[in-house]
Amino acid sequence: MKKAIVVILICVAYANAFGQAKPYKVAFSGQGKKVVVVVQQASVNIQGVDGNEVSIEQTGENRKELPKEADGLRLITGGIVDNTGVGASAEVEGNVLKIIIPKNRYTGVLTIKVPKSLGLSVTESQNWGEQKIIISDIAGEIELKTGNSKAYLNDITGPLVANTGHGKIFVTYSKLSQSSPSSISASGAIDVTLPNDSKANLKIRSYYGDLFTDWDITAVKKEAKATASSGTKTITGQGSVDGESIAVAGQYKIATRVDGGNSDDRDVFKKDQFVYVASSSKTDAFEGTINGGGVVIDLKSSNGNIYVRKKK
DSSP states (O other): OHHHHHHHHHHHHHHHHTOOOOOEEEEOOOTTOEEEEEESSOOEEEEEESSSEEEEEEOSTTOOOOOGGGTTOOOEETTEEOOSSSSOEEEEETTEEEEEEOOOTTTOSEEEEEETTSEEEEEEOOOSSOOEEEEESOOSOEEEEESSOEEEEEEEOSOEEEEESSSOEEEEESSOOSSSOEEEEESSOEEEEEOTTOOEEEEEEESSOOEEESSOOEEOOOOOOOOOEEEEEEEEEEEEETTEEEEEEEEEEEEOOTTOOOGGGSEEEEETTEEEEEOOTTOEEEEEEETTOOEEEEEEESSSOEEEEEOO
């Protein structure tokens, strides 16, 4: 019994020593309202909840205690004023609640709870380091843009527009909304899990990766498009293709992509008067339907595999 009491006292003392600040809460809910979160090199855990409040609270993970000399003072990091008491700035502007989480050693991992029906936008504004961004139980529209961090989206319904610079993204849908398309692009791997009753049209593009799935996907057949020419021009000078110098003279034709893409999707190399247009033939593009088709899900990875799974 005495040992148990000692253990409890130690736990209480530990909790007090590393206790987080009182959670920040603000009433914010209603149709058409949106929570915008800007993250500066920090890890966040965003959770959808019932109710009409948004709350922000600290966890003990990766958190350093404020110096004793700072007792009663407000923290300002990178020009961002902590007006919440938990290491973040929060301000309501019309239908938008904007939360800025600056990089500092005292915040640790912030947990943000929002009414699950609200729209959500999360942007990582600094692209170095590798943190985690976790988003769970959101039924509203989600916009996500990250740099190097890994993103985990759990039990969402969509629509989702997500872009990761150098990180990976893992998405699990609890239900697939048919209201608007979803688009996910990443440099690394994309891992998407869908409920068994999902109806979707998949558009898959992987440049240096492969597609793996346990779905029965019906491929969409495309009609071949003829290669078009943008004209004939005369050139002289020096150029290079794949690192090899080439002397050129005479006439050449610039061909458009056979899949109808525009010039922004082509690799164009210019040197002096030499122009070489490389097609995107290395792109592994695939379109197919699941359960007869439905809302469009566009998945594109420039340097990783794409996984489309059935929810177990």
